[in-house]
Amino acid sequence: MININSNNNYLIGVSGGADSIFLLREVIKNKPKNLVVCHVNYNFRSDSNIDQSIVEKFCQENNLILEIKIVDTNFYQNMKENFEDWSRNLRYEFFVEMSKKYKINNLLIAHNKNDLVETFLIQEKRKALVSYFGLKKISNYKNLTVIRPLLNLTKSKILETLDRENVAYAIDSTNSDLKYLRNKIRSELKDNELDGYLQIIKEKNILLAEELQKAYFYANNNLTADELTLNQQINEYDIKMIQRIIFEYLKLINKETILQKRANNTSLEIAKRIKNSHKNFWSVNLGDQTLIKDYQKIYLLSVNNLRKESLIINSKDELHNLEEFINWLDLFNAIKKDQENYPYVVSNDYQIYQKNTFYNNKKTKDYFSEKKIPFKNRILKAVVYQKNHKKILNKIG
Numbered sequence: 116m117i118n119i120n121s122n123n124n125y126l127i128g129v130s131g132g133a134d135s136i137f138l139l140r141e142v143i144k145n146k147p148k149n150l151v152v153c154h155v156n157y158n159f160r161s162d163s164n165i166d167q168s169i170v171e172k173f174c175q176e177n178n179l180i181l182e183i184k185i186v187d188t189n190f191y192q193n194m195k196e197n198f199e200d201w202s203r204n205l206r207y208e209f210f211v212e213m214s215k216k217y218k219i220n221n222l223l224i225a226h227n228k229n230d231l232v233e234t235f236l237i238q239e240k241r242k243a244l245v246s247y248f249g250l251k252k253i254s255n256y257k258n259l260t261v262i263r264p265l266l267n268l269t270k271s272k273i274l275e276t277l278d279r280e281n282v283a284y285a286i287d288s289t290n291s292d293l294k295y296l297r298n299k300i301r302s303e304l305k306d307n308e309l310d311g312y313l314q315i316i317k318e319k320n321i322l323l324a325e326e327l328q329k330a331y332f333y334a335n336n337n338l339t340a341d342e343l344t345l346n347q348q349i350n351e352y353d354i355k356m357i358q359r360i361i362f363e364y365l366k367l368i369n370k371e372t373i374l375q376k377r378a379n380n381t382s383l384e385i386a387k388r389i390k391n392s393h394k395n396f397w398s399v400n401l402g403d404q405t406l407i408k409d410y411q412k413i414y415l416l417s418v419n420n421l422r423k424e425s426l427i428i429n430s431k432d433e434l435h436n437l438e439e440f441i442n443w444l445d446l447f448n449a450i451k452k453d454q455e456n457y458p459y460v461v462s463n464d465y466q467i468y469q470k471n472t473f474y475n476n477k478k479t480k481d482y483f484s485e486k487k488i489p490f491k492n493r494i495l496k497a498v499v500y501q502k503n504h505k506k507i508l509n510k511i512g
């Protein structure tokens with residue numbers, strides 16, 4: 116019923132449920148060169164051990180290599196994350212570990228046709244930004260090639276076969292939020308609707324691929340030294356497209372994980388600000404990085420770079436303190452040129468010093484806005500002025 120290249124080696128994720136037991140049976144009929152069964156016992160339900168023993172029994176009877184990861188129940192006491200995400204991560208990290216141990220990169224997973232359509236309906240319901248509708252026949256996770264050979268088979272066909280052949284399998288009794296939504300969708304979805312949905316999914320994926328390509332082109336064409344330029348074209352795009360552009364931009368600079376780890380509305384908030392805010396400067400905190408809009412540029416700065424620092428240099432002996440700032444040499448030279456009339460103030464806290472200092476015979480604040488000095492320069496570079504005269508001595512901008 117399924118086609119597996121018997122010259123290849125495979126890992127297979129087996130929960131003990133109907134789908135994965137069915138897949139395992141089909142796979143061994145194809146006699147692959149090497150097969151390693153991987154099972155995670157989450158110890159989450161009272162009947163978790165039954166699932167494990169079903170897998171163990173099947174593997175013993177068929178002489179298969181079985182690797183089991185048993186989760187320590189103490190984990191659950193301090194769990195802050197969403198269980199679905201956490202358990203998926205743990206499972207996939209276990210598969211990665213086994214792929215290294217056995218030097219096997221192919222991983223078989225037992226999602227079926229119903230799972231594919233249900234995933235799509237959940238995506239629609241959640242209106243989440245996705246890069247693919249439904250489930251892919253082949254995808255990647257780190258070094259793993261994840262293969263889903265059952266996407267053409269309905270759940271009822273799988274159950275019918277197992278029941279006819281009297282095969283034991285486990286029944287999943289968990290009911291997390293996502294499972295709840297999935298179960299609701301599942302109970303309303305009829306077998307005769309599946310193919311219609313598959314057609315819709317196929318068409319939507321074609322349009323989505325075009326959108327993703329457009330977003331990639333924008334990001335790639337407007338990227339200079341890790342900064343994304345926002346040009347006129349961006350105003351013509353809708354919020355969703357701008358969200359995609361931000362994802363593509365982060366991918367290009369190898370920082371995509373910072374948004375992946377966050378709730379979907381973070382990228383939505385960023386896209387809305389890009390579209391609607393007329394401010395020259397704003398920032399969105401993303402953990403240890405901050406995404407900054409600076410006139411027509413978007414870029415990331417690490418939170419460490421955003422530290423505001425002001426200090427007073429009272430004498431020659433304190434000049435070494437300048438080294439805290441990236442433009443320390445510039446500051447040092449300015450003090451020398453000014454013939455060391457201590458005390459000096461050194462600061463990168465531009466929101467404060469711009470109000471009470473002068474540059475080029477202007478209030479610094481006015482100079483900044485007239486010359487459109489990028490905020491990056493204001494944030495990263497410090498200025499130096501005599502404590503009494505308040506005239507900035509180094510070059511700014």
Ligand SMILES: Nc1ncnc2c1ncn2[C@@H]1O[C@H](COP(=O)(O)OP(=O)(O)OP(=O)(O)O)[C@@H](O)[C@H]1O
Nearest residue numbers: 128129130134135153154155156203223224225226
């Ligand atoms: N405890 C487990 N041990 C090993 N493999 C598992 C386990 N749970 C799930 N799998 C594998 O993952 C497939 C999908 O499982 P399930 O439908 O429960 O998860 P999902 O949340 O829908 O999927 P995913 O998290 O992988 O997107 C199973 O058919 C099986 O191949």
